[in-house]
Amino acid sequence: MIKQILILSLAAFCLNTAAEINYQVIPMPQQIDINKDGKYMVLSKGMTVGYPSGNLQMKRNAEFAAEYLGLNVIEEGKKKADVNLMTGLKSSNPDAYVITIGQKGIMIQGASESGVFYGIQTLRKSIMNETGEIRLPYAVVSGEPRFTYRGTELDCARHFFPVSFIKKFIDILALHGINRFHWHLTDDQGWRFEVKALPELAEKASVRPCTIIGKNVGLSNPDNAIYDDTPETGYYTQEEMRDIVAYAAERYITIIPEIDLPGHMIAALSVYPELGCTGGPYKVWGVWGVADDVLCAGNPKTLEFLKTVYGELCDVFPSKLIHIGGDESPRVRWKSCPKCQAKMKELNLSNEAQLQTYINKEMEAFLATKGRQIIGWDETLEGGLSENAAVMSWRGYDGGKAAAKLHHQVVMTPTNNCYFDYYQLKNRDAQPLGIGGYLPLSKVYSMEPVPSDLTKEEAKYIMGAQCNLWTEYMLSPDHVEYMLLPRLAAMSEVQWLKPEEKNYEQFLERLATFKQSYQRLGYKFCTSHE
Numbered sequence: 001m002i003k004q005i006l007i008l009s010l011a012a013f014c015l016n017t018a019a020e021i022n023y024q025v026i027p028m029p030q031q032i033d034i035n036k037d038g039k040y041m042v043l044s045k046g047m048t049v050g051y052p053s054g055n056l057q058m059k060r061n062a063e064f065a066a067e068y069l070g071l072n073v074i075e076e077g078k079k080k081a082d083v084n085l086m087t088g089l090k091s092s093n094p095d096a097y098v099i100t101i102g103q104k105g106i107m108i109q110g111a112s113e114s115g116v117f118y119g120i121q122t123l124r125k126s127i128m129n130e131t132g133e134i135r136l137p138y139a140v141v142s143g144e145p146r147f148t149y150r151g152t153e154l155d156c157a158r159h160f161f162p163v164s165f166i167k168k169f170i171d172i173l174a175l176h177g178i179n180r181f182h183w184h185l186t187d188d189q190g191w192r193f194e195v196k197a198l199p200e201l202a203e204k205a206s207v208r209p210c211t212i213i214g215k216n217v218g219l220s221n222p223d224n225a226i227y228d229d230t231p232e233t234g235y236y237t238q239e240e241m242r243d244i245v246a247y248a249a250e251r252y253i254t255i256i257p258e259i260d261l262p263g264h265m266i267a268a269l270s271v272y273p274e275l276g277c278t279g280g281p282y283k284v285w286g287v288w289g290v291a292d293d294v295l296c297a298g299n300p301k302t303l304e305f306l307k308t309v310y311g312e313l314c315d316v317f318p319s320k321l322i323h324i325g326g327d328e329s330p331r332v333r334w335k336s337c338p339k340c341q342a343k344m345k346e347l348n349l350s351n352e353a354q355l356q357t358y359i360n361k362e363m364e365a366f367l368a369t370k371g372r373q374i375i376g377w378d379e380t381l382e383g384g385l386s387e388n389a390a391v392m393s394w395r396g397y398d399g400g401k402a403a404a405k406l407h408h409q410v411v412m413t414p415t416n417n418c419y420f421d422y423y424q425l426k427n428r429d430a431q432p433l434g435i436g437g438y439l440p441l442s443k444v445y446s447m448e449p450v451p452s453d454l455t456k457e458e459a460k461y462i463m464g465a466q467c468n469l470w471t472e473y474m475l476s477p478d479h480v481e482y483m484l485l486p487r488l489a490a491m492s493e494v495q496w497l498k499p500e501e502k503n504y505e506q507f508l509e510r511l512a513t514f515k516q517s518y519q520r521l522g523y524k525f526c527t528s529h530e
Helices: 002-019 056-069 113-127 163-175 199-205 238-250 266-271 300-316 332-336 338-347 352-368 398-405 441-445 477-484 487-496 504-521
Strands: 031-034 040-043 048-051 072-075 083-086 097-102 105-110 134-137 139-143 149-155 180-184 254-261 321-325 373-377 390-393 410-412 436-438 462-469
Touching: 040 105, 048 056, 056 072, 056 083, 056 113, 083 113, 097 113, 105 113, 113 134, 113 139, 113 163, 149 163, 149 487, 163 180, 163 238, 163 477, 180 462, 199 266, 238 254, 238 300, 254 300, 300 321, 300 352, 321 352, 332 338, 332 352, 338 352, 352 373, 390 398, 398 410, 441 487, 441 504, 462 477, 462 487, 477 487, 487 504
Parallel strands: 048 072, 048 083, 083 105, 149 180, 149 462, 180 254, 254 321, 321 373, 373 390, 390 410, 410 462
Antiparallel strands: 031 139, 040 134, 097 105, 097 139
16 A cells, blocks of 8 residues: 555656646746646657758757757658657747647747747757656747847957867857857957967967966056966967857857957067057066057058958858957057057047047958958947947947947947856855956846837847856856856846846746756856845
8 A cells, every 4th residue: 555655646746747847948938828638748768850851950950959858850751750840930030939739749830940949949948857758738839039139258368268168158058049159359368369370379479477366457567466377378270260150050159259459459469569559568468457558550550460360250250240349448559659640640530539430440341341240349439430330338328329329230238237257146255256246146137228218210229138258257167157157047038038028036936947957967057146
């Protein structure tokens, strides 16, 4: 009798576990209609997933589904599949999907191949923590993202991260429905992009002999700082970057590379001092902050250098958007540089901010010949935006609003909502080192990328939102993951859901399950919320 009771209890437990599959994942689908009759299908290993014959993207989708769900891949027409993937969903949103689970099996349909991929991810997340026999209630589940641009930035200039981690990072983005990876490749503290025409650039400028110990932002006297004795080295070859681009593309993620100009160029100047206003000497910075030394705007060799670098950048990265930086570029050297002042006189410019716009316009014209469009930080507004430039607004929302009113595309990434190098807990001693500030999960979730004082027409220029990971104080992949998660889950819902579709308390309930998925995948994450 006791044995029978145990068996019945175990069966009831399994049924209860199955009943908990409710498709309420992150980001939350807009529609979840579960059949009230209690019917379900059993998903078990050995079942098949089918894809349309001849569609290589859908074949790769099927391979992902097979990997995630424990299925076998078959081509359409070979035999009837248990899970069918198809495009053709009628929607103006290419990332839209519908999952139908019923008597005939599972159908995942997307408005495009990317929509199918997001449908697969939703199904994957619904069952990720289940073991054994998986019972899927009959249902119709559908979702689509609010924004076309759903970004995350990673700074690999301050600290170099291996290719294996970059791919893991991309997998994390894919899990959260992110479709843009903004890759910060160069800065004062390191150059990580191989330029074949300038081999010494990566070979020498990627080496930082030492790094300041402890906290430092904008140190006024770096010569009196205390440094470690560990060199920071590493750069990505073009072959490695092409492999990463392909890896991301399979997951419907576009990589937007950033080579910062005209500031944040000390590493490059250490190799080519003639490109600076003073002629140097310069050395790769071992401190954090903003350097007065920038590229000389009046030296014609500067544009030659930039066009060589960006030309090869375009050969590696197919992204329509190319990030030119433009932030934190002091003009103090330009004020006293004869070449820069002569260039201002030649161009009849009234201030040095316009000199930066001159460089931006030159690069915009060059990149346009390659079918590309520039995007820069909101400082690019100061001297007047070049004609087709997009703006990434980080110093609050005002820069983004100003650009939208001028009918320029905008990505909102304000520090108060989007800078994941900020602490996520009030107790700083209970977490790894951060740059400062306080950005809890709730503050990320509360973000509204479209300011209410924009007109309906102006609001159309807000492409989306992006969170940023600046790595001055992130020395390891584990630290990066900890700072990213679970705040990326909150950012995901900002990017996918409209304000009326968001509910923070319900999000926390779903996040508890999602954190179990993080554990199963071996991701590091912050376990607290405030």
